[in-house]
Amino acid sequence: MQLTSLSAARQIALLRAGEASSVELTQAYLDQIASHDGKVGAFLRIDPERAIAAARKIDERRTAGESLGCLAGVPVAVKDILAERGERTTCASRMLEEFRAPYDSTVVARLKAADAVLLGRTNMDEFAMGGATENSAFQPTRNPWDLSRSPGGSSGGAAAAVAAGMAPLSIGTDTGGSIRQPAGMCGVVGMKPTYGRVSRYGLIAFASSLDQVGPLARSVEDVALLYEAIAGPDSRDSTCLPNEVLPVGAKLHQPLEGLRVGYAKEHFAEGLDSEVASAVQQALAQYESLGAKLVEVSLPHSRYAVATYYVIAPCEASSNLARYDGIHYGYRADQTKLVAELAAKKKSLEAAGDRHAAENLDTPLVRLYCKSRSEALGPEVKRRIMLGTYALSSGYYEAYYLKALKVRRLLRQDFDQVFDQVDVLAGPVTSSPALKIGSMKDDPLAMYLVDLFTVSANLTGIPALSLPCGRTTAGLPIGLQLQAPPLEEERLLRAARMYEQATDWQTEAPPL
Amino acid sequence: MALTTEEVEKVALLSRLQFTPQELASLTAELGKIVGYVDLLGEVDTTGVEPMAHAIELLNVTQDDQTRSSLTREEALANAPKQNGEGYLVPAVLGD
Structure with missing residues (x-):
């Protein structure tokens, strides 16, 4: 039995039962990294000695009978955008190459409190701006399913690490799809929680009204575990929601009775890859065969989502990134x-x-x-600062920023109306599977349009999740996106688990 | 709407960024294309729609005014590219 092929939930059970140690488990992942990451490039930095030392300490505490946190002894990879006291946090930018955070972000503090083993830092697009992890100042990351392709982005390192079995759990961030899009392209599960569910304290800001931290893993259950470890109120982030997060527990595996699954006709329009369309259609049929009711709904403003996003996100970015002044x-x-x-x-x-x-x-x-x-700063970061500064400059503010904020409300109203009719909305994550590395390099607008299906959840603040729902004939993963009303993470996770239980896409590993 | 090189130069100064003439030319074309795309928003009738600045509209969040420990001066200066142990060092701000 290979420890790294087990789910984190199973690993936790083995550790508790004394059938495996955290040192063994951590070493198994370090070995996976040693054999695969030279090809994949998911990690920017690992610190094997430190990880093993932390694992050893947890093993000792367990032997001594101490009570341990919910992730005790399980390795977690962290996207290089969350501060950890005394450690480098680079955002994959030359700007922060030598930066050492003076404090712990809330997410890192909670992982430590949960007794997780911090395995290393994953690669990303510089300042989380991009959809292919090619905008990292340090290295590209390759898709474990096809090394000539990108893993998606911006949390491409986070998704690739999980897909390649180099970490069981991984923390990403999602401003316009940066967890869900790479999760879809790498065949893993990723969730962007409701805006404000997870504290942004110590998260290096890109677009503050859109940024949200979330989990990636190989199964819905593992995503739920990691989500519950990091979510919940935090007095250090005034946008963090006051609502307590209750563990979903065994309910996760119970199918939702009378589930109404919506699909938006706008999600199946021209431009959608035929293999993606057919995999998503089959997923819908799967839900129907599980007793769910399918309802066609409409999101009339969805064609404006990308334009709205590419005004609001750059405006917020231009303001947030003004802090990098040398x-x-x-x-x-x-x-x-x-x-x-x-x-x-x-x-x-x-x-x-x-x-x-x-x-x-x-x-x-x-x-x-x-x-x-x-x-x-790299070219994409500069481009977005320029775009945001332009849109906020005198004479253009009303036509762009203010206008986008109004369309944002209309988009939210679309979703509110949809969720009057259905419990979850299902559709594609992206219009195509993983792209060839470098294929969008010279066309920033084409790259932005990849975010078509994902940006709405950020603009409206709703929770959304991506899980594997098929494979192209070339063997590339296809993702299914589920979206739910604000604060309905439990419904989202249960709906995802319902589908996952009936399929076996998550059990396959890439041919590395 | 097409952008002119002069406009892009002005935005560069506001952004505190510098570009070579070549970069400026390609940026002008790229930004023009992106701005042309976002001009799509003009189609939407937003009469009477309140702008939505935040996804979850919370009321004011307040906290008791309590003193808490924060970063020491040494910690706050630790990442500064140039400092003298008391403050950040910058080039002369006033003329020589």
């Missing part, structure tokens, strides 16, 4: 060089008789901001 922390450009450059420029302008331009040159401080940011 002064307080992060990368700083060479000051001596830029002062000399400015002096030379001034001299040449004066020599040319252009006194006005000479007087209007940047001050050394402004130039330091500009240079530090330009040298350390």
